[in-house]
Amino acid sequence: MNKTSTLKRKGKSFPFLGIYGAFVYFYLYFPLLVVFVYSLNSSRSTMKFEGVTFDWYIRLFQNKELLNSLFHSLQVSGLAVLFAVVVGTSGALFLNRIEFKGKDFFRTLAMLPIILPGIIVGLSLLIFFLNLKLQLSMWTVILGHISFTTPVVMFQVLARLARLSRNLENAAMDLGANPFQAFIYVTFPMIKRAVIGGALLAFTMSFDEIIITYFLTSTFNTLPIYLYGMLRFGLSPEVYAISTVVLGLSILLIILMAKYTGSSEETIIIR
Amino acid sequence: MNNQETEIQLIQITKKFGNFTAVQNVNLEIHHGEFFSLLGPSGCGKTTTLRMIAGLEEPTEGQICLAGEDVTYKPAYLRNVNTVFQDYALFPHMTVEENIYFPLKMKKVKYSSARAMIEEALSLVNMTGFGKRYPQQLSGGQRQRIALARSLVNRPRALLLDEPLGALDFKLRIAMQKVLKDIQKNVDITFIYVTHDQTEAITMSDRICVMKDGVIHQIGTPDEIYNSPESTFVASFIGDMNFLEGQVVQKGENSVTIDVDGKPIISTRFEGTFSKGDSVVACIRPEKICLDKMCDSEFQNKFENHFQASIHRIVFRGTDYEITLKFGQSEIRLIESASEFNNKKIGDQLFIGFQKDDVITYLKECKKVCDYETNLDN
16 A cells, blocks of 8 residues: 555656656657558658558569468468467476476476577577488478477466466366366366467567578578568568568557456566 | 264375375274364364365375275265365356356266256355356355355265365354355265364364374364363363363372462363373363352362462453463463453452362373463464
């Protein structure tokens, strides 16, 4: 009680806080706004705005290579997330239920792919695959993505499980449900939102991943890789247009994710 | 209680968690239709014992029999006993009705034929009409009732209750005690009730098992437990008790005389054998002690033990007064009703009297004494 009232008083005596906050948001979102506005520019110039057009968007959909890379991205992210949901959820159940020596160490190890810089993960995986004499392909890219999508889902589900009373599952079994039925009827409905939320977050991360993909791909292009390639020919309204599309898609996923994970306490902030 | 067939039997049950022994050599026989309480302070192993009966925990050693069948290693979902958990464990994503339907669904009962049973279970706990609500929309007492209905709907052989009233406030707890007792009479199902609340155990149970540190201290009816505690721990844990420490000065066949701070106290009930000079603890319930201004012959005839002491402390408790008197270094507490209180004051010299049959004497072993001292601290 006391604390909140002090905070309130502080808020009143510092009107700058609001301005400061607005500035932070401006700094974060103004560049995105610029990208969006110039994606509608009818001139090729990236400096002058000469009129509104949707040409660039139409051109995007006529660009075979771009559409191909978009499809590749969806394929990679989709499969990596599918794997992450199955393995990550079972991993979370395992870490929640089973006690073993070195559990904390294991947990930290599982977290590493998210924390380590992509360049380290990408490089080590590349060396690993080359030693295994694996051809670089879509599959190596997917394996690379799995390394970070799995822990993302796992830690989302683990956070949910930690807040769940074990008694719910005990009660289910006590009332005659075998372990499988207890999972299907009781445990899974309770962690469903965390699984979906984790999957959406993992998808967002995987969809715009570039560094690990760059290390593990040969001729296989995902959307971020293709975009990066486009940039070598300079900034163009086309790049702005595709960026806007990706941005819109990401925002949509994040809104969905926020909806599914519900209150913020369930979401571990990973990024 | 007329039916004495054994419902649940625990034979030499021991449960260890790593190096910690939660339950040690427990032997229990619970009869059909009995209201049986496991009573003890937290960490005494009562919940672990219950979970082993439910099948949620496997004993390290020993055997559990349910209606004559060995179920020691049978998983919980194959045992015909249900548990009411302390936190109710209602499934939050299901309505009240779906919660109660759950055990029937697991038994492959169709919803259409389960409807009547669900309604019956709801009316049993007086919650008719709440079927469509979610657990979050109910109060603590209501959730409690739903948990009860869910556990009773498939008519288990025994219902296990793990401190089910622990989370409720005082008045609701008293009301729910009555509800539970009535339901138990109605359904004729064995209830095993875990609690740390001695009043609850005494008012509700047919028999009580008092546990401490994983060991059974005493099993008996509430009357036996209250009036003939077999150890100082049971004596201190159940009800209020005075502990007077002294030495044996005379040991007769049926009585023993103890010197407590210079006052001779005669006791006719004692646990164990002891001889002259032994350190002992004499126990006497506060409500068995009388207080008088005079020590006339009538008073002396009625109470074999009588001596003078001075009032040290008076606590008003609403319906009565708790008076603490001091003699030498010893203190003795007694209860006097408000009508008899008569404006007594601190420092008054009065006579206390109690009968020799109301004094129970125990040998003062270090461990047992520690038992009741730690308990008094609580």
